[in-house]
Amino acid sequence: MTGRTHDLAAFTTITYIIATHTVPPMTLATAITAFAGAMIGGLMPDIDDATSDFWDKIPAGTFFGKLLNPLLGHHRMISHSLIGMGIAGYALFLLFESMKHILLVDLHVVWWVTMIGFASHLIMDSLTREGIPLLFPLPVRFGFPPIKLLRTRTGSAVEHAVIFPSLIAANIYLLYVYYPAFLAFIGSIKR
Numbered sequence: 001m002t003g004r005t006h007d008l009a010a011f012t013t014i015t016y017i018i019a020t021h022t023v024p025p026m027t028l029a030t031a032i033t034a035f036a037g038a039m040i041g042g043l044m045p046d047i048d049d050a051t052s053d054f055w056d057k058i059p060a061g062t063f064f065g066k067l068l069n070p071l072l073g074h075h076r077m078i079s080h081s082l083i084g085m086g087i088a089g090y091a092l093f094l095l096f097e098s099m100k101h102i103l104l105v106d107l108h109v110v111w112w113v114t115m116i117g118f119a120s121h122l123i124m125d126s127l128t129r130e131g132i133p134l135l136f137p138l139p140v141r142f143g144f145p146p147i148k149l150l151r152t153r154t155g156s157a158v159e160h161a162v163i164f165p166s167l168i169a170a171n172i173y174l175l176y177v178y179y180p181a182f183l184a185f186i187g188s189i190k191r
Contacts, residue, residue, distance in 0.1 A: 001124045001163070002155050003043055003053025008167045009124045010042025010117035015171050017116065018185050019178035025188040030105040034113040041117025044088060045125070048079045080125060081136030089115050127163070128154055 001009070014035070017023065026034070039057075046052035047068060055061030078084040092114060096107040125132050129151045131143030143151050152158040175182060 001128060001159060003046075003056075005159055005164055005167070006042045006046075006053070006121050006124055007039055008164060008171075009120045010038045012167045012170050012174075013116055013120040014038045014113060015174045019174045019181050023185055023188070024106075024109065025190060026106055026109055027104075027190045030109055031189055033103075033105045034110045037110045037114035038117040041114035042121050044114070044118050045079045045084065045121045046075070047088075048077060049075045076125065076130055076132060078133075078136050080122060080132040081134055083136055085115070085118055085122065088118060124163075127151055130154075 040054070043052065043054035043057065046054045047065075049055075049065070049069070052065070055065035058064065079088070089111075092111055096111050100107050122132055122134070126134075126143050128143065129148055131141035131148070131151070133140070134142045145151065152163065
């Protein structure tokens with residue numbers, strides 16, 4: 001999937017969580033930081049691609065992408081697996097722990113939202129023909145639907161004309177049906 005689709009998928013996942021779960025009250029700074037975390041998490045598995053949108057969003061990202069690329073193997077390897085998600089989650093946890101006295105936001109919430117964005121990326125990439133190596137290092141790729149020919153290609157007309165509009169429609173539906181939940185969430189944000 002393209003970076004734009006991953007961004008929208010992460011946003012849709014967060015919209016779904018707000019609509020259907022009890023979200024803890026948070027400050028405006030935490031909500032904004034968590035939103036940014038979801039967007040970054042939605043692109044994070046593409047850390048293994050030096051030209052991905054993930055690196056475009058980080059200062060000197062192209063340099064770091066080219067530096068890390070040989071260490072992570074080619075695209076859609078360890079970073080698109082459960083092991084990669086665990087490593088990324090632990091590294092983020094350690095980073096956030098070191099920053100908890102510097103940043104005045106609830107980094108626990110930011111961590112969860114970032115990891116939800118990460119998971120949305122894996123789900124979206126499982127819809128592509130390549131699938132994902134969910135159980136890396138096992139050489140098995142998982143995808144949905146299980147028949148490879150029924151899956152889409154990254155950047156294809158199906159992604160642009162079906163998947164992306166479906167995500168927009170899902171957001172509209174969630175906002176319409178769960179409008180009171182969104183009002184309650186916005187009302188709970190401490191300014």
